[in-house]
Amino acid sequence: MQRRLLLPILLIGPAGFTAPAAAQGSLNLYCSVQNEWCQAVATNFQRDTGIRVSMTQRGSGETLAAIRAESQNPRGDVWFGGTGDPHLAAGEENLTQAYESANNGGLHPWALTQWRQSERRAIGVYAGAVGFGINTELLARKNIAPPACWADLLDARFRGEIQIANPNSSGTAYVVIATLVQLMGEEPAFTYLRGLHPNVNSYTRSGTAPIKAVARGETGVSISFVHDAVTEANAGFPVTYATPCEGTGYEIGSMSIIRGARNLTQARRFYDWALTEPAQRLGFEAGGQLQQPSNTAAPLPPNAPDLSRIRLIEYDFAKYGRAAERRRLIQRWDREVGSAP
Ligand code: PLP
Incomplete structure (x- = not known):
C-alpha cells in the first residue's frame, strides 16, 4: 500500500x-x-x-x-x-x-x-532484532504454550496461528529468511520454511502488519521485529515478545x-x-x-x-544485501513457500 x-x-x-x-x-x-x-x-x-x-x-x-x-x-x-x-x-x-x-x-x-x-x-x-510477537491472552485462552525457539513454531499447536510478511514487499520478511539461512544453512532453512507454511495464516504485505494483528487478537504469534511488540504493549495490548533461543538476525x-x-x-x-x-x-x-x-x-x-542482551547472529549484510542473492532467495521462497497451497 x-x-x-x-x-x-x-x-x-x-x-x-x-x-x-x-x-x-x-x-x-x-x-x-x-x-x-x-x-x-x-x-x-x-x-x-x-x-x-x-x-x-x-x-x-x-x-x-x-x-x-x-x-x-x-x-x-x-x-x-x-x-x-x-x-x-x-x-x-x-x-x-x-x-x-x-x-x-x-x-x-x-x-x-x-x-x-x-x-x-x-x-x-x-537497528532492531527479529523475534516473535505474542498475544499472551489469546494463547492462554487457547492453552497454547508461547514459543521460545524457532523450532517451536513448527509444532502443530501453532496451526494457523502465525503471521509473517511476504519478502517481495517487506524487508522484514527478507531479514527473517536470510537469518534462517545463516542460522541453519540454506537447505534446512527452506525445509523449515516449508514446514512452517501450514502454521502461517497469512503472508502480509507490510512487515509490521503481523504484530498489529497479534495486538488485535487476530493471530497468536508474529515473526517480526521485537521493538514493534513493545510499541503494541505500550499501547495497552496484551503483547509480549521472545527472541529465539537458537539466536536471531537483526536489521x-x-x-x-x-x-x-x-x-x-x-x-x-x-x-x-x-x-x-x-x-x-x-x-x-x-x-x-x-x-x-x-x-x-x-x-x-x-x-x-537491548540488542546487547539478545543472542544475535553475525548477520552477513554484505552477502545478503547483494542484489542477486536477495533476488535468488526471494524467488526460491516464491516457488517453494509463497505459491504452496
Ligand atoms: N516499520 C518499522 C518500525 C521498521 O522497523 C521496519 C524495518 O525497517 C519497517 C517498518 C519496514 O517494513 P517492511 O518490512 O514492510 O519493509
Whole structure:
C-alpha cells in the first residue's frame, strides 16, 4: 500500500512571520518506517528548514521496486528507513549515490559499517532484532504454550496461528529468511520454511502488519521485529515478545540518497538532519517506535529491547544485501513457500 502526504506550503518562521516554503525548495521523501514516524519526520524537517516535503510511505521491498522502475526518471530524492538489505541492493545497482555527512562522527560503529559496506551509499539510522510477537491472552485462552525457539513454531499447536510478511514487499520478511539461512544453512532453512507454511495464516504485505494483528487478537504469534511488540504493549495490548533461543538476525535500518535526485541540496540537508539527535528522538517521541537509534547521543527508549542482551547472529549484510542473492532467495521462497497451497 502506498500512502502520500503533501504538507501545507506555508510555514511560520522562527520570528513569527509567514514565509513561503517554496523559497527553500522541496523534497520528495520515500519513507519505509511506520506511517506515524514518516509523518513526524516529514513535518519536523519541513518545520525546521522551510523545505516543502512530499512524503510517500511504502515497505522496503516496494520502495526498492519503485526506485528501480523510476531509475530513468527518478521521482524520489531520499529514502529514509526500511531494512538495510534493499538499501545495499539499491547501492549495488547504482540506484543510489554516495554521500558523506558531517554528522557521521556521532554515529554508532554499526551505522558506519553499513555506510562503508555500501561504498558510502547507505547509512544506518536505527537497528532492531527479529523475534516473535505474542498475544499472551489469546494463547492462554487457547492453552497454547508461547514459543521460545524457532523450532517451536513448527509444532502443530501453532496451526494457523502465525503471521509473517511476504519478502517481495517487506524487508522484514527478507531479514527473517536470510537469518534462517545463516542460522541453519540454506537447505534446512527452506525445509523449515516449508514446514512452517501450514502454521502461517497469512503472508502480509507490510512487515509490521503481523504484530498489529497479534495486538488485535487476530493471530497468536508474529515473526517480526521485537521493538514493534513493545510499541503494541505500550499501547495497552496484551503483547509480549521472545527472541529465539537458537539466536536471531537483526536489521540496520538505513537511509540513502537516490541517484539522479532532482533536489539534491535538499536531500543532503535532510540526510544530515536525520542523523542528528533531535531527529532520531522522533522515532520514539512522535512515532512510539523503539528501535535502537544510530546517533550515540539519542537515548534507547524506555523498555526498548537491548540488542546487547539478545543472542544475535553475525548477520552477513554484505552477502545478503547483494542484489542477486536477495533476488535468488526471494524467488526460491516464491516457488517453494509463497505459491504452496
Ligand atoms: N516499520 C518499522 C518500525 C521498521 O522497523 C521496519 C524495518 O525497517 C519497517 C517498518 C519496514 O517494513 P517492511 O518490512 O514492510 O519493509
